Amino acid sequence: xxxxxxxxxxxxEAHLLAKTQGTQAVYLRCLQCLASxxxxxxxxxxxxxxxxxxxxxxxxxxxCSSSTIRVRRAAIRAFYASLEEARIIxxxxxxxxxxxxxxxxxxxxxxxxxxxxxxxxxxEHALKLGPIHSLTICMLHETPASISRIARLSxxxxxxxxxxxxxxxxxxxxxxCAPWPIxxxxxxxxxxxxxxxxxxxxxxxxxxNPNFNMIRAAVEQTRADADVQTPNLIAALKNAHxxxxxxxxxxxxxxPRDFLAYRRVLLKDMAPLAT
Numbered sequence: 001x002x003x004x005x006x007x008x009x010x011x012x013e014a015h016l017l018a019k020t021q022g023t024q025a026v027y028l029r030c031l032q033c034l035a036s037x038x039x040x041x042x043x044x045x046x047x048x049x050x051x052x053x054x055x056x057x058x059x060x061x062x063x064c065s066s067s068t069i070r071v072r073r074a075a076i077r078a079f080y081a082s083l084e085e086a087r088i089i090x091x092x093x094x095x096x097x098x099x100x101x102x103x104x105x106x107x108x109x110x111x112x113x114x115x116x117x118x119x120x121x122x123x124e125h126a127l128k129l130g131p132i133h134s135l136t137i138c139m140l141h142e143t144p145a146s147i148s149r150i151a152r153l154s155x156x157x158x159x160x161x162x163x164x165x166x167x168x169x170x171x172x173x174x175x176x177c178a179p180w181p182i183x184x185x186x187x188x189x190x191x192x193x194x195x196x197x198x199x200x201x202x203x204x205x206x207x208x209n210p211n212f213n214m215i216r217a218a219v220e221q222t223r224a225d226a227d228v229q230t231p232n233l234i235a236a237l238k239n240a241h242x243x244x245x246x247x248x249x250x251x252x253x254x255x256p257r258d259f260l261a262y263r264r265v266l267l268k269d270m271a272p273l274a275t
Contacts, residue, residue: 003088005035008045015082030075033060046083050093051115057097058113073097114236118228122237125226126218127185131192132203133218138186140219140237143168145180147219147234151210155198158182158190159270166190167270178263179270190273198272 003011012031016024037056038045053076061069073094080092114122119141126137139145139153149170159167159179166187171177182190193202204211216234223233230236249256 003046005045008083008088011086011088012079012082015078015085026071027075027078030072031079033072034076034079046089048093050096051118053093053097054115055113114228114230114233114240118226118230119237119240121226122222122228122233123185126222129218129222129225131189132214133222134185135189135193135202136215136218137222137237138183138189139168140234141241142182142186143170143180144238144241145170147212147215148210151201151203151212151215153202154200155190155194155202155273158187158273160273161266161269161271166273167266169267169270176260177267178260179266180263194273 009028009031013024013028016027019027034056035045037059038048041052043052057069057072057076060072064072077092077094077097080089080094083089084092122137123134123141126133135153136150139150145153145168153168157169159169161167161179161181166182166184167179168182168186169177169179190202195205201210204214219233223230245259246256249259252262254262
């Protein structure tokens with residue numbers, strides 16, 4: 001028998017008795033926000049998964065500060081801990097709920113968001129589908145490259161740095177180019193697609209114009225093959241890339257506006273890919 005929302009609230013209220021009245025009120029408001037969101041999505045609070053909770057926090061980040069998101073996350077973890085203690089659920093989906101740098105959005109509608117686990121599954125399926133799929137998913141996730149930029153990629157857009165690490169050299173012009181480290185999976189895809197000339201496009205090199213539809217089809221096929229429900233996977237992967245950038249800026253203690261200048265310093269150690 002399922003537990004009604006008022007009963008779930010009662011369990012949570014009992015769990016919060018040791019906390020101050022102010023904390024209780026804040027946490028219960030957070031629960032109401034989560035419950036309203038779950039109802040609008042047609043979801044059961046007791047069956048929400050980690051990925052859905054991450055999506056909830058991502059959508060809350062449209063209009064909430066980072067400190068408020070931290071409180072939301074703490075309240076969610078406390079709520080599901082109370083359900084676990086009451087044996088209403090067997091395992092808390094909030095146990096692995098990480099704090100990440102969410103986007104601030106001004107538009108309405110669902111946020112395009114995917115978890116690290118989902119990205120891992122996408123990369124695995126893309127690898128099986130072939131080098132075009134593999135390169136597309138990796139570039140969307142690892143670099144700021146757009147669909148149109150991926151369609152125009154050539155061997156000349158890649159270089160090796162120290163310790164033979166591979167980079168994609170991207171920018172609107174030579175003065176604004178910056179290196180972006182790519183994974184071994186992406187490098188393998190580049191090697192598989194390279195022809196005899198470095199300036200030849202890696203994808204659909206025989207066509208007169210870049211084949212944007214081929215890239216979009218590769219994304220959609222990978223999404224379907226991995227059974228990922230996110231409708232706008234391209235936007236979700238770009239959002240994931242931007243989160244990684246912000247997290248790196250925090251680790252390096254540099255401002256996001258200085259990040260490209262930091263990356264461009266690495267260009268002096270770059271060399272063309274070995275043939």
